[in-house]
Amino acid sequence: MSSTTDTAHHGHDDHHHGPAYGITRWLFTTNHKDLGVLYMSFGLLMFFIGGAMAMVIRAELFQPGLNVVDPYFFNQMTTMHALVMIFGAVMPALTGLANWLIPVQIGAPDMALPRINNWAFWLLPAGFVLLLATLFMPGGGPAGGWTMYPPLVLQLGDAFPFLIFAVHILGISSIMGSINIVATVLNMRAPGMTLMKMPLFVWTWLITAFLMIAVMPVLAGAVTMLLTDQYFGTSFFDAAGGGDPVMFQHIFWFFGHPEVYILILPAFGIVSAILPTFSRKPLFGYSSMVYATAAIAFLSFIVWAHHMFTVGLPLAGQLFFMFATMLVAVPTGVKIFNWMATMWRGSMTFETPMLFSIAFVVLFTVGGLSGVMLALAPVDLQYHDTYFVVAHFHYVLVSGTVFAIMAAVYYWLPKWTGHMYDEKLGKIHFWVSAISVNVLFFPQHFLGLAGMPRRIPDYALQFAEFNMISSIGGFVFGFSQLLFLYIIIKCVRGGEKATDQVWDGAQGLEWTLPSPAPYHTFDTPPVVR
Amino acid sequence: MSDETTSKRHTGIVTRLVLVTVGMFGFGFALVPLYDVICDITGLNGVVDLQAADYDAGAEVDPDRKVTVEFVATVNDNRPWEFSPEVRRMEVTPGELYTVTFKTTNEQSEDTVSQIVPSVAPGRAGRHFRKTECFCFTEQPFEAGENRDMSVTFFIDPRLDDRTQTVTLSYTLFDLGAGDEPDIDPEDAQLHAGSQ
Numbered sequence: 001m002s003s004t005t006d007t008a009h010h011g012h013d014d015h016h017h018g019p020a021y022g023i024t025r026w027l028f029t030t031n032h033k034d035l036g037v038l039y040m041s042f043g044l045l046m047f048f049i050g051g052a053m054a055m056v057i058r059a060e061l062f063q064p065g066l067n068v069v070d071p072y073f074f075n076q077m078t079t080m081h082a083l084v085m086i087f088g089a090v091m092p093a094l095t096g097l098a099n100w101l102i103p104v105q106i107g108a109p110d111m112a113l114p115r116i117n118n119w120a121f122w123l124l125p126a127g128f129v130l131l132l133a134t135l136f137m138p139g140g141g142p143a144g145g146w147t148m149y150p151p152l153v154l155q156l157g158d159a160f161p162f163l164i165f166a167v168h169i170l171g172i173s174s175i176m177g178s179i180n181i182v183a184t185v186l187n188m189r190a191p192g193m194t195l196m197k198m199p200l201f202v203w204t205w206l207i208t209a210f211l212m213i214a215v216m217p218v219l220a221g222a223v224t225m226l227l228t229d230q231y232f233g234t235s236f237f238d239a240a241g242g243g244d245p246v247m248f249q250h251i252f253w254f255f256g257h258p259e260v261y262i263l264i265l266p267a268f269g270i271v272s273a274i275l276p277t278f279s280r281k282p283l284f285g286y287s288s289m290v291y292a293t294a295a296i297a298f299l300s301f302i303v304w305a306h307h308m309f310t311v312g313l314p315l316a317g318q319l320f321f322m323f324a325t326m327l328v329a330v331p332t333g334v335k336i337f338n339w340m341a342t343m344w345r346g347s348m349t350f351e352t353p354m355l356f357s358i359a360f361v362v363l364f365t366v367g368g369l370s371g372v373m374l375a376l377a378p379v380d381l382q383y384h385d386t387y388f389v390v391a392h393f394h395y396v397l398v399s400g401t402v403f404a405i406m407a408a409v410y411y412w413l414p415k416w417t418g419h420m421y422d423e424k425l426g427k428i429h430f431w432v433s434a435i436s437v438n439v440l441f442f443p444q445h446f447l448g449l450a451g452m453p454r455r456i457p458d459y460a461l462q463f464a465e466f467n468m469i470s471s472i473g474g475f476v477f478g479f480s481q482l483l484f485l486y487i488i489i490k491c492v493r494g495g496e497k498a499t500d501q502v503w504d505g506a507q508g509l510e511w512t513l514p515s516p517a518p519y520h521t522f523d524t525p526p527v528v529r
Numbered sequence: 530m531s532d533e534t535t536s537k538r539h540t541g542i543v544t545r546l547v548l549v550t551v552g553m554f555g556f557g558f559a560l561v562p563l564y565d566v567i568c569d570i571t572g573l574n575g576v577v578d579l580q581a582a583d584y585d586a587g588a589e590v591d592p593d594r595k596v597t598v599e600f601v602a603t604v605n606d607n608r609p610w611e612f613s614p615e616v617r618r619m620e621v622t623p624g625e626l627y628t629v630t631f632k633t634t635n636e637q638s639e640d641t642v643s644q645i646v647p648s649v650a651p652g653r654a655g656r657h658f659r660k661t662e663c664f665c666f667t668e669q670p671f672e673a674g675e676n677r678d679m680s681v682t683f684f685i686d687p688r689l690d691d692r693t694q695t696v697t698l699s700y701t702l703f704d705l706g707a708g709d710e711p712d713i714d715p716e717d718a719q720l721h722a723g724s725q
Contacts, residue, residue: 178546179543183539187538187542217552217553218554218557221555222557239605239701247560
C-alpha cells in the first residue's frame, strides 16, 4: 500500500494487474493467495520427504532382524520423520490454508502484514536446508527422538547446533505467521463480520495462532538452554552441575502439548466447514464449537505432564494430570456430537471432501479414545513409549489432521484453480487411503499392548505378523499419495469449469467470488448482514 | 476505514503480540527457578540436603522401628572409576547415626575432580534422609590412580512416614575432568539432587 493519497489511487489501479511473471513473483510476492500456494506446495514437498522416511522405517520393520538400514540410520529416520512431518508438512500446510482462506472468508483484501508473510514463508526453506543437511554430515542427523531429550541429544555430533538453529528458525517463522493471522482476524474483518459470525475455520485458526504465540517461544527457550548447556558451560539439564534432565521434559511438554492442539484445531475448523456444505444444513451448535475450541486451548496448558507419567511424578501430580487430561475429552466430545448432529437428517452427498471429513470424524474419534486410555496414569506405565502411543498419535494426526487437510484441498481446489478435480480419481484416492491407513496403524495398537517399544529397528518374533501387515498398509498408503499429487496437478492444468459457488450447499464469502478467485479480492469490503 | 487507522491498529496489536512472544521466551527461562521453588515448597521432587544436618542426640527414638536403607553407586558415562559402597543394605533405626564407606578409585592416569550427586528414592523420603557429613557436599579431587575410602554419616528423621519401609540412597559420580567444568551451585544441586 502506498503512503500518500495520490499514489494510493494509482496503487489501487495496480491491483487490477495480475501477478508479476517468473521466479520473482514467488520470491517477492506479498499476495496472500501466492503465499498460500507457496506454503501448501512446501507442505506437500515435505509430506513426500517425510513420507519417504516413513517408508524406510516400515521397510526396516517389515520383518524382524536388521534388514535394510543400520540401527543408527533408523533412529535418524524416526527422528527426522517426526520433525519434517510436524514442522515441515502439517504446520505449513495449515498456515497455507489460513493464508489463502482467512482473507476471503472474512472479506479482507489481504493479510494484515504482507511483507512479514513473505519473510515467514521464506524462512521455512532456510530452516529445512539446515535440518535436512544434517543427514549428510559426519555423524548423521538427529537420532535421539524429535523431543530432543537431554542428555541423549547432547551426544549428537555436528548436527546438534544445526538442529537447534533449525528449530529456532522454524519457530520464528511460525510466530510471525501467527501474529499476522491474529492481526488480520482482529483488524481486517469486513463490516458486519462480527467475531461470532466468522466461519469456524477462522475461529480455530485465531485460537491456534494465540497458542503458537504462547508456546513457540518456550520451545525456543528450551532448545537455547540445550545449546548453552552444550557449548557455554551452563547446567540447566546437567545433573553434575546441579541441573535436572527431567526439567527439560517439563519445559518441552509445556510447549509440546499445546503444539499437538496447534496441529489439530485448524483441522476441526476445516471439517466444520465441509460437513454443513454436503449435509445442506447449517453447522449444529456454532457457539458451542467456538467455546469448545477455546476450552481445549485452555486445557492444553495444564496437561503437559501426562507425557511424563513414568519419570516418577508424585501421586498428587499423577492424579492432577490424569484428571485434567481426561477433561479434554469433554469439549472434544461436544465437537464430535455437534458434527454428528450436523449430518443428522441432512441431505447428504458424498463427494471426496465429504468422504475425507466423515473419515476424519470416525478415525479422529478412534485416536481420541486411545488418548483417553493413555491419560490413565496407572495403565500408561504399560503403554508408555510403545507402539500403542504411535498408533494413537498417528490416528489423530494422519487420519485426523492430514485427512482434514486433504479434505480442504479437494473442497477449495475448484475455487483456487477454477477447475473441478477428477471426482472419480478423488474417490479412489479416498478409499485407498482410508483403508490402507487403518491397515497401517490399527495393528500398531495390538503391538503396543503386547509391549513392542517404539523407535527400535528390531523386534521379538511374536510381533512379526502385525508388523508385516502394518508395513503393507504403510506402503499402500504412502504410494497412494502419488495419486493425490497427480489429481492436484491435473486439476491445476485443466478440467471441468467450476461455478462460483462450486458446491450447491456451500455458504460463506469465498463462494461469492468467481472461480478461480481473482488475484486481488475484496478491495472493497463486502457487507455482511 | 482508511489505510492510516488500519495500519495504526496493526501496529498496536503487533506490538502487544511481540511483547507476549518476548514474555513467553522469558517465561521459558523463568520455569527454571519456578521448578526449584515448587519442588522446594511441596517437597515433590524429593529434596536432598547438600548441607550438613544438625544431629540432635537427645531426640526420642523408637528402638523397635526399623527401616531398610539401600545404597547404590553409579559412575556416569562409564568413565574409568571404581566406585562402590562397603555394604549394599542395612537396617537402621530412625533417629540414630550411621556411617557407610564408599570405596573410590580413580583408574585414570591423570589427576581429576569428581562431583558425586545424591538422590533418594522414594522422593517423599528425600527430606527425611539427613546427612551430617558427606563426600557429596564438595567436589572431590583425585590424583591419578588414587584410591580412597569416602564416608557418609546420616540418620533417618523419625518423622519419616510409616509406609516407607525401604529408602534407597543412590550416588552418581560425575567426572569433571581437570576441573574446568562449572562449579556446582550448592543451592541448585540441593533442590535437584533428589530427582528420580
